[in-house]
Amino acid sequence: MEKMNFESKDIKVENIKKIEEIFPSCITEIKDKDGNFSKAIDFEALKQILSGNLAEGIERYEFTWPGKNESILEANRPIKKTLRPCKEESKNWDITENLYIEGDNLDALKLLQESYLGKVKMIYIDPPYNTGSDFIYDDDFKEDMDDYVENTDQVDEEGNRFFQNTETNGRFHSDWCSMIYPRLILARNLLSEDGVIFISIDDNEHANLKKICDEIFGETNFITILTRKTKTMTGDDGNGMNIQHDYVLIYSKTKNILKLNGDKKSFKDYSNPDNDPNGIWTSGDPSAKSGGPSTYFPIENPFTKQIDYPPKGRYWAFSKDTLNTYINNGRVKFKKTKKANQRGFIFKRYAKFIEDNRMPVNTLEFSDNIYINSEGTDEIKDIFNNNYFSYPKPTSLIKELVKISTVNKETILDFFSGSGTTAHAVMQLNAEDGGNRKFIMVQLPEETNEKSAAYKAVYKNICEIGKERIRRAGDKVLEDNKDKDGIQNLDIGFRVLKVDSTNMKDVYYKPDEYNQGFLDEMVSNIKADRTDLDLLFACLLEWGLPLTKNYVLEEIQGKKIHNYDRGALVACFEENIDEEIVKEMANKEAEIVVFRDSSFKTSADKINVEEIFKELSPDTSIKIM
Template sequence: MDLNGDTLAKLKQILPEIFSEGADGKPSIDIERLKIALGDEVDIEADDKTRYSFNWSGKKQAQALANQPSTAALRPSVEDSKNWDDTQNIYIEGDNLEVLKLLQKSYYGQIKMIYIDPPYNTGKDFVYKDNFHDNVKNYLQLTGQVDDDGNRISTNTDKSGRYHTDWLNMMYPRLKLARNLLKDDGVIFISIDDKEGHNLRKICDEIFGEDNFVVAITREAIKGGSVSKFIRKVHDFVLVYSKSIDEVVFGGIEVDGVTLDLEDENGKYARGRELNKWGAGSRREDSPGMWFPVPGPNGEEIYPTRNDGSDGRWRLGKQKMHELISNGNAIYEKRENGTYVIYEKIRDDSNRIKQFTSLFKDSYINAKGTDSLKSLFSMERSLFDYSKPLELITDFMLMSNTLSDDIILDFFSGSATTAHAVMQLNAEDGGSRKYICVQLPEATATDSEAYKAGYKNICEIGKERIRRAGEKVLAEWQEKQTKNDLLAEDNKSSTIPDIGFKVFKLDTSNFKPFDGNFFSEEMILSGRTSLDLFYELVLKQGYSLDYKQQILDIGGTQCYALVNDDGMPFVLAVLDNAVKANFALELLKYALTLVIIKDDCFATDELKLNTLATLEQLQSKDNPLQIRIV
């Protein structure tokens, strides 16, 4: 995604009069015209050193780094994954800066909640030291993938003279890219201690805006603490920022953002939560599993509909919706077009209307996270230091009001507590939230418990934790379903928790760098598979990684495909098989949005031209099919 170009295009649409032609034909912004356009509403800053600002060595490079396009790719690792064909969860091994760049086009404005637990900058080994010129090469060297001498670790000691600077340069571009991914009602939670907490607050005010600061949560991290020269420290912090403070709604008193006076035959209820999904992802096709009937006030079946009468989706899963209705906690409001809006009653004495406070105590200490890991791995000592407790991440998901199929991102995944928490909460409330976890495959110390147990890097711990936690979550869910004889069969949850995950690994692009030779026969790196190439192409065309992927036979031609829940393809790619003569005619049966064909899959130029001519018949305003020949 061209972030600079996107910003310029938006600005040009709003204020076209401030642009003029600059050097080499590039767009140029005339500051004087900008002043005139804005009048007295905005104070245009000059180069005035007396103004308040927060600067450090390397800040400009760090800002520019976020906008530099990535030359990397995410290579699928089916063998490391679990339930590849069905899962919508994603685990990515790699430098999170490059990964965040690669996710920009597919996940721009799609993430509901971000939680990160970045390095606290304690002066120990600091592995996220970016190379402003070639960060992919830097990452490969760092993880020992291209250096025969093993892992190379950059250090950031408090005696380096760049103690705070290196940390700020690391955090700034990552947070800037993270903000792009948040939905308008999205929230980010950042764990930190007092070594960099003050600096983190300043750069977050700059990136997210001071008005979007929500709260600094104080968390009791340890009990008692160790003897200190001054005062025992037993806490750390979590900074909370919204993407847009006017759009965000937090769990608590205003559970879902729709606070109304509702009345039924039993009297007045002060608040109700609207259960028909609105806004982004509100269509039936966005989440087919959330389109199902529920009993109406007169016994009829009610399906979720949008304001325009088209098929919509419920906010809650089937089990929760039926429970609300069977327990008499639903209120029906009939629209003029005859369709219904359903509200959930929220009684004033319900625990659900209690707001979270800015002080997290007792159940949020690190020891609970450590005990959880030891239990999962059946070990006396933990494999991972300072793992956060499940309760912390679960409450953040509730606080940020994540709904059924929202996406939660953690790009400092560590021991994968976030993945565990998402699976656990889904099992409890019937949701289908999805996670994206990103972690640098940082080597474990040779004298650590993890290394001795066979886990040579942090990613190996995280993936194994998800496997074990998922099986535990599923077993507990199945036991609960078996014991739940009080509910009718139709009211039991039909949403089996998704305990799988797709693994992708950061690497260089599958395409060879262009060397000026237009007649090169092979532009693909040796050792790369067609599946590698497929995912690089579809991700950069804006398709997310959580779609189901299959290999299909279309008229005798083998295709890599992204398919809907009903198995119908909407993206097809021919990458390693000859295109058959009737291939294009077969495509007329499908509602496709993208077709990719590797050029050498055409046996003749005539077949290529005929195929393209047929594909162009599928292109229209209603079906903007993209055709890519590579």
């Protein structure tokens, strides 16, 4: 029976496992101050294996800034936090497969490492552009920064660093780099092998973001940089330039297996003048760039006796044997009359045999006016009858990015979700093409300005705007597509989860701090304000189960039993459960069962549970909390 520790994934341990798989001789054991042993890397042994390829002590290309090392450590550092479900703020809780996570995205990304590792097909983010007035997250990536921050009035009464990163700050670019770096490390872990990330940015941090992404995703996985038109106004930006664009950086997880989807090919130039049984065709180029002696030969027209060779420096796209097959099946058709400067035969390309029925994505497409900022502003006004959000991206942009990178059932993540444009775009695209894509939105509950229209309209933070936008947008998408077959199955809901402290009480106290009254309070190691649903979702995170599956709440002899995803996890958080209840749970043959530590009166009761499961469901893993 294993006790759950409810701590986010320790990426450092996972990285050591990966190195062990490649270089097992470089793994050793170390003992900590408490005498516990753990695996570690023998860097001297690793250096010997990699000798000749070490960059230590020599000049080398690198990109760094003050606080970079700490930001790397922060990405790997586990946290004792959880995601608490909030049904009352959700929509279609029982049936939706979408998520809205409220809280710092660094925490959220760490908490998602188990449940969504390698399962996200597409990520879009629109992080702060670092213009000097946009929001900076409350990260502290340098140990000696505390005094600096306090002395420059960059902390609130509780010591949190919520401030505007103005250019007068000596760490203007460093703070931004340290903010984005660990988040992109964690985001890469969540991408599937054929996944792709799109990042909106402008000139302020474009160069730094490119270098960071080259380091995290690899230069070889860089796809391109899209230039998006942002406005049509012709005013001077103060330097004699009228800047009407920003950028979208694109990186893949694994470039050689990524395939983006352009528009479907047009077959308007195809026809079937000779009633070919293979259908419509067009005349194609029969030559190829590469080949050899078997694909370089003369072709004689039997009617006109014209002889053709491949164009200079090229080869035929077929051998002599294949040519005879093409002649017999009509794919090569000889002309009856000779015409100057023309081949003596037609090489047919059939529409039906074109496997890749997609055009390449045209990067200049994003200079169209449908992608400008005012389109996003108009959408907010249309939904709320007021402008409650500054500079929202238009759904047209996100929808096109989702369209070219996903097909049907994939998961899309946006961890700077703002007003919820990405969720809106996913629902729109699903309505248009019948897809079943899922979204995960993450947003920090940044407070709205007390003088703003949003605040006066009861939206006290950005999350309240985002959630309400998704609710209204989903209803609008349904209404706009009400005549479409199957539209009633469109998922316009979302489960709200909020980042919070662990469900478990802090049990680390000095011996002299204990007294009888204190011990009485420690009967339960779970915080008093936590519900069964809180505990259930903590278990899902611990075991790496998806957070959007349905579950059934059952009652056995008056005790609540949670059956998640048809037996993937069965939990009972009640106290004083008896043998009959345990047998009923064992008969479900779940992959995992979870009990509270306080569910058992004595150690003998725990042993009895293990014996019951050994007999009735030996493959079930038993956990306690």
